[in-house]
Amino acid sequence: MKRENPQLACEKCSVKDSTFFGNMELSSLTCMSENKTCTVYKKNQVVFHEGTRPQGVFCINRGRIKIYKTGVEGKDQIIQILKSGDLMGYRAMFSEEQYPVSAETLEETTLCFIPKSDFMEALSSDPKLSKSIIKSLSKDLSTMADSLTTLAQKPVRERLAGALTMLIDTYDLDAIEGDTEGINLTREDLANIVGTATETLIRLLHDFKEEKLIETQGRKIMIKNKEKLQRVANLA
Amino acid sequence: MKRENPQLACEKCSVKDSTFFGNMELSSLTCMSENKTCTVYKKNQVVFHEGTRPQGVFCINRGRIKIYKTGVEGKDQIIQILKSGDLMGYRAMFSEEQYPVSAETLEETTLCFIPKSDFMEALSSDPKLSKSIIKSLSKDLSTMADSLTTLAQKPVRERLAGALTMLIDTYDLDAIEGDTEGINLTREDLANIVGTATETLIRLLHDFKEEKLIETQGRKIMIKNKEKLQRVANLA
DNA sequence: CGCCTATTTGACTCGTCTCAAATAATGTGG
């Protein structure tokens, strides 16, 4: 965990437009940029842990992070995978409670940290920001309702197909023939997204390979047939 | 569905303090009260349906409502049960999308309807309101993450115990010996909360009866031992 | 009061989990 240098101003950040900051007043953005710190996290580093109290908000400049909840017997349930341009940790800050989830890097990741007071001030002074946050929270809630229904009703095979489809976006894959890019997650993490046992997940990946939906190279999973995968996911 | 008469002003409503309206400016509250309509819904009536567009916000004055998502093969997943004092339908309004879920009354229910424009105006003019909404949405998200983890990891028996525990609050039960009040839900609805088949649910209720955790009177379920039920739920 | 629907019980099947062991991959230190 080392300080990045030089600090990049939020106004000029490459991921600015994909965050809430895109439609903020420029003045509040500059103000928020003032006290932020920018840090590089190594792979598999915990950024914050369930049960601790948020001191501010993180903005992902580069890298990917898993948000998860540790359930009974230490088994994790991954709630979402975040990528560059995503904000994280703001919900617990708003609800003024402990983090309900933990965050851990999946690869080397650069994070900007904005102290609570600065962010809250921006929230008060910029009505646009609060509206876009409300909107985003509402969308997240809708997504969660979807996930809940899927988890309750669909068999593992369909859930896995759905998860892979979702990860195409997370890993910026175009999912065309001959693409060498792929999803780089441990089998255990993938199982914890889908909500199944690692062994079950592996068996299903094997099936998908035989059905020419995916290919694997070591740990990496390449999507070979997105359309068919979506059909298997049985989105209804 | 008939109009209630006379209309009750929001400022004087008995459920005011349990909603967002509790810490709103009185002036915006009066304004919001202006154009609202108050309606009595019969049992098992659909208030809004997944896929339609919200025209405003509902406030539950009396009664209970299930919020659910219809999954594959028409099987419903109940996301939450709302009771008097709860607001509903505001998320889809904020995210400016179609309702991601449906709402149906579980009993005769009185609902106040506040048109979108009035509510949005109140939101703009009252910073306290937007803060309390952000806070509430954040809490909901945390609850949903919990539900997701439970659904993915716990066996049906534990989930049912957890659901019953939660319903104690929804049905305002004190869960003491000799209490004649109970949870009044169809077995199917209860199964759709827990995320299981109706038959499995019934078998488990039978077990719980033998273990003296609950008693039943027809459809009604009385909680006999809340503490033990929580232990069965294995909250960890 | 009686019909219709909800609930209950039984038998059977199947998906998914667990445990155990073999193999492969990853990343680390010399």
Added chain:
DNA sequence: CCACATTATTTGAGACGAGTCAAATAGGCG
């Protein structure tokens, strides 16, 4: 940069929770 140690992945066998289908019973609502 290579070899090794460690961890992750894969495969197999077996068990069990939970779902499905079918039929009987009971309850609630008109």
